[in-house]
Amino acid sequence: MGVLSFGFAAPWILAALLILPALYYLLRLTPPQPKRIWFPPLKLLVSKKQEETPQSSPLWLIILRLALAACLICAFAQPLWRAEPVVTLNNGPLALIIDNSWAAAPDWTERSAQARDLIERAATRGMPVMMAATSSGAAQPFRFADGNTALTQLSGLAPEPFLSKRMALIKPLQDALARQQNVQLVWLSDGVDSGDAAEFLQQLKTIQPQLVVLTNTAHDLRTITGINNDRDALVVQLMRLDTAQGATGNVRALDRQNRLMASAPFSFANDAKTTTARFELPSSLRNDVFRLEIAGANHAAAVQLLDERWQRKTVGLYSGNPQDTEQPLLSSMFILGEAMNGFADVVKETGSLTESLQRFINGKVGVIILADVGAIPNDMQQALSKWIDDGGVLVRFAGLRLVEIKSDPFLPVSLRPNLRSLGGELSWEKEQKLGRFSGPLADLMLPDDVTVSKQALAEAEPDLNKKTWAELADGVPLITAEPRGRGHTVLVHVSAEPSWSNLPLSGTFLEILRRMLLMSNTSTPQGAENSDVLNPVSSILKPLRSLDGFGTLISPPASAQGLSAADFAKAKPDAEHPPGLYGIETSFHALNTFRSDDKLEAIDFKSQNIQPSLLAKRLDTNLQPGFLVAAFLLFLADCILSFLLMGSGMKMKTMTGAALVLFAVFSPLPAQAQKNDAAIMAAANSTRLAFIRSGIADVDDVALAGLKGLTQSLRERTAIEPDEPVGIDLMKDELVFYPMLYWPIDTRMEKPSKQALEKAEAYMKNGGTIVFDTRDRGEAGLGGPDSATPGEMYLRDMLNEMNTPRLEALPGDHVLTKSFYILTNFPGRFEDGPLWVEKTLPNTGDEKRPVRLADGVSSLIVTSNDLAGAWATDDSGQALLPLYGSDPRQREMAMRAGINIVVYLLTGNYKSDQVHIPDLLQRLGQ
């Protein structure tokens, strides 16, 4: 390790170090002549205690800051501590063999970085490079080329989701190396023996005795080998490569949408090769599990995809009624088949009972449904009994044949010979509805539309109640069951077709059958070769999604080919058949990387007398974080020193400031959000008058006082009881809560931004009304009696940028003049300014109406009379500002104007509708 091992990734940034002397000069420089400010209250400003801050910083502070700058510059130049190369190369062509099976995936970054480093080093010496990936098989160039070609080849390389067949490489390697002298052979091994590793090593050694082998650093490869859907848990079997020490981890279960469903821990004991993890999930949830993976492992063998084969139960259907063939759509076979079709694979048998039962049991069906079947043949009783004990559920439906046999080991109850008929013409009793569910059916909804007209009756037994899962409203059992071993026998006391009851036609029937399915516990291990018997279809399943070497699902590669369903159970993943899903989106089979019969063995290097080196975890140590941390620490020190140097009077403020900064940094503004929420809640919970802040204190104060005065009057005189008025900021605050915005215009205020105007426009468009008040009628006379005031010019400028309706001076018959008081003008502090409103259509001549009929509310009211000035009162109710006008009642009239405006805004054209009152009274005969 020499000096050279310290380097920079971006050394040109170091040129910035040249500015350090300049920085030093700048920091040392005395500040420029200060600006002179005339300031009469100087005596108040200067007190004896205060000291002048030094004109230049002390030297050590400058050095500290220069060090800080130097640290930053060095950090951005990305300093590196170059590690010693693992492989020393001599001057010969380089032949690189890379394992790219899934076992190479966990450390693929290091592996490819190592390969890149080797190729680059060989290329700088001008040596040709050949690269071969073991999983890519013999279909590779096997040619020595320059470094760039090898690098391109390397960048196209990715771990494959199957174990490599390394021996396929030997022949082309021999051919390629035969023509070269002094070849350096390097094998980047993944450390997993796929059966031919010893032979491969042997061959490599014969090709080049100076073989260099690098293998992965960590042998913590773990795989999922298989899954058992146990009776009460999903059991995941795990295997690992390195057995030396105990280890723990988690298996995660995900559903189709890749959402985490559950996580189960596992732990390998010392020297243990395998272990299991258990997911204790309800079976309905278990069926949603789509993918199991070892948390933290990123290779394909740590993933098992689940298809529907083990989730879906198979149901065997057999009917003893020969008439079923005559009316197939009314037959129990058809009804049961359709009912189960959604959630189970249905196998219907029509041969002899013995033969059919034999096939069902051999096919490991979960549920056997026998509709109206009499006695079970003697030669099948033992097999059926064992099947039930193993978790099968035998469901029998009543029928004339079944009632004949009275008692049977496969009936939960013994039956009376006669049937019970209800609701017939000769019967007093009415058809019975369902009365109660119990046992596993207890949580089903009781349907009101299911009636039973005929049923088989159970003999009274002491434990009949215990065996009953469903009974009729009068307490007669409808479904009885008995547990046997791990399975059940179930009897439904009506037939499976609708002649006895309409139960088979109801939704409840589906639910009951589904419960039966869930109860069946016959375990069907993944991949067990059971499907041949029952699933004789032999179609080609096309690849749907494939796993890549890292265990992520991707669209299938171009090389992927279909698999025949018959061969599926025996298929092994390879380049043509990558692991993943095969079939169609709704029904697919999963081919997994690692199978229960696969072995996970480490390559035995020792027996070949080879000492493999480890792939370096990191080639270079990046020193940038260290430099950044140093710079940050220097910065902190600088902050603290500056703080200490500061005048005593400033300390408190700075401390508060620093605390605020820290608070702002470490809290993602919850306080602000809460404050906003509170403000919004307050605004939404009651009606309020609001004004837009102009940013000029006296204008805002008068506006607030004015709205307070108006609010008070509204409370006293009208049914409107507004809450305290608020001033709002057009940019920051939400406007929707306020029916009216009073907007005092002052030529001194800043022109609102475009966004603000757009917001105001949207507010008006959505039904709000803005009352613009230019408040300067008194200045109107300056340019002639009809000229616009400066405020009006300003407002005109502002409204030009908005999409505003046409305005008109308030017509005498506008509803605004009559909404509460009858008014002729709307004075404020000035009395003669006109009020502008949205243009309305005048009444047509032939109708004599006191009020115009105009729908909606003017979204814009413009005045120059300074309304708020006239409304403004102090806390004791005394008027704040004098009025300019001759009418002694002007203040009262101004208040009435305000009330009219607010009532108009809240009630709209209600008053103009009242013109119909005479007509209404007339019609009522008054």
Added chain:
Amino acid sequence: MADVEFLPRPKAADTAPLIVSAHQLVARFPTLLSAARRLAATQLHGVHSRRRAGPGEDFWQYRRYSFGEPANSIDWRRSARSDNTFVREKEWQATHGFWFWVDLSSSMFIRSNLAQLSKADAALITLFALADRLVEISERAGLLGRTPALSSRNIAARFAESLPLTFETQDGLPPNITAPRFSDCVLISDFLNPVEEIVARCAQVAGDGARVHLVQMLDPIEETFPFEGRLQFVDPESNETFLAGRAEAYARRYKWALEQHKTKLRSEARARGWSYRLYHTGTPLASLALPLLLMLTQVTSGTAAGRGLR
């Protein structure tokens, strides 16, 4: 950051701006006068009578003649209707005296870019406006120590003529003169001197029982101290300087000191029954002149409330 201008600029850099050319000031008068007229036109008339017997035009009361009074004061027509002799008394409608003083020391000639007017200009406009309006409603107004109480129509011009003489007072304090009794005395200044000095001088002005109204004029920068960075502050009166390395560091302390100063002045004024008003040159002048005039006319109208001020 605010920029501060010194109006008019001193001629020599080494001396404090002591003397401002009267001509320069008069040259600005026409505009100031018209601004004052416009202001006064918007103000209201205040009719006041004394509600007691005295010289005036309206009848007040008959009273019995008392011995020693001049015989020509007897109202013979009334006396002929009874046995007694009566004197006809009229309601006292004597005009009231208003005295003004405007601080024209250097510190008043400061204008920041936050204000339209310098403090002196604002004070002069207020003075002219008030005087103009008071004379118009038949009151008399005078400059304290400079003019007699005048009631001429062109009172603003008369004041303007006599103003330059007052520049010799450079201490920023009212003149050492006692105002006539029962008159109102309006003192406009920035009142930045120590409160004790101000109060002592004002007390002397009010010594004979005149009502004193203090109007403190401040530039917005003096109130808000909107300064940042390295600045040298210069007092226009004493020419003292102060170098602030980081001006913003002084803002809090300065504002606190100013607040103390104002509060002290206000409480001293209240304790003596004087009125006190604060005006910032950034705000419209009418907000000062209007309430001030209303208060003055209310005071002179002789109502109970007006007298209650004493």
